[in-house]
Amino acid sequence: MRNARLLSGTALAVAAAGVLAAPAPASAAPAGGLEVQPSTVTPSSTVTVRTTACGSGGTATGDASAVGAGTFTLAPGARPEDVTGRFEVPPSAQPGTYEIVAKCSGSGGAAVRNKQVAGDLVVTITSTAAAAEQPRPHPRGHVKTGVGGALGPDPVQTAAGVAALAVAAAGGTWLLHRRARGDRI
Known part of the structure; x- marks a missing residue:
């Protein structure tokens, strides 16, 4: 019985090692998603988006209407395989997570034309860096606990x-004094 457990445990370990060592299929990682930088912003911030999905020399049309910024253009960036664009988050943007989309166009080739990629943008009321820099106020005033003071x-x-x-x-003292004298109440 013990040998059977030892052999089955060894067989499981060998099978797991074979699965872990196998190369991942090509479809496991999407080719060129949409990178949104910074990914967390406050209203009125400028956001840069970049992708390699449109190929060398390609262009794209970005859509940030989910956050209220409308459309913008992505053009070839510093690296030939990148297309880059910018948009400003409107001051009226509400906190939440928004999907930013880019659709390839231009001379990127037939394989990438009309290809669509997306990335997430998180809008917050206050940035985490600004909140960390501000000193916290000390409490002042009375605390209403219902106990009184x-x-x-x-x-x-x-x-x-x-x-x-x-x-x-005074009443308690008077009653104790009468009791001590023997007076009846």
């Missing part, structure tokens, strides 16, 4: 509370 915000309520405590203390 001797130095509350209303001096009339404070005086009434002190007077009620004084009357209760």
Whole structure:
């Protein structure tokens, strides 16, 4: 029984090593997606998009209408295989994740013409860098817990509370004094 487990464990290890060592199929990684930089922005920021999907010398038309920026052009970039474009996120953009799309056109060849690639853009109200730089304010004022306090915000309520405590203390002292003398209540 023990030998059977040892052999089956070895067979599983060899099979797993063969699967892990096998090359990934060519379709596992898409050729040239849409790179969005920066991928997280605040309204009124400029965004750069880049792709290699349109081939050398190709162009593309970008669509950022999901975030309210409309269309923009992607032209050959610094590297011949890249097409690059820019758009500005409108000041009225709401927080959320938006899909930015580019559709290849131009002289990129018939294989890439009309090819469409997409990338995600995240819009936030405040950037994480700006939020980290701002000092946090210290709390001020009274905390409304429902418990009350001797130095509350209303001096009339404070005086009434002190007077009620004084009357209760005087009454309690008078009752204890009568009890100690043997007087009946």
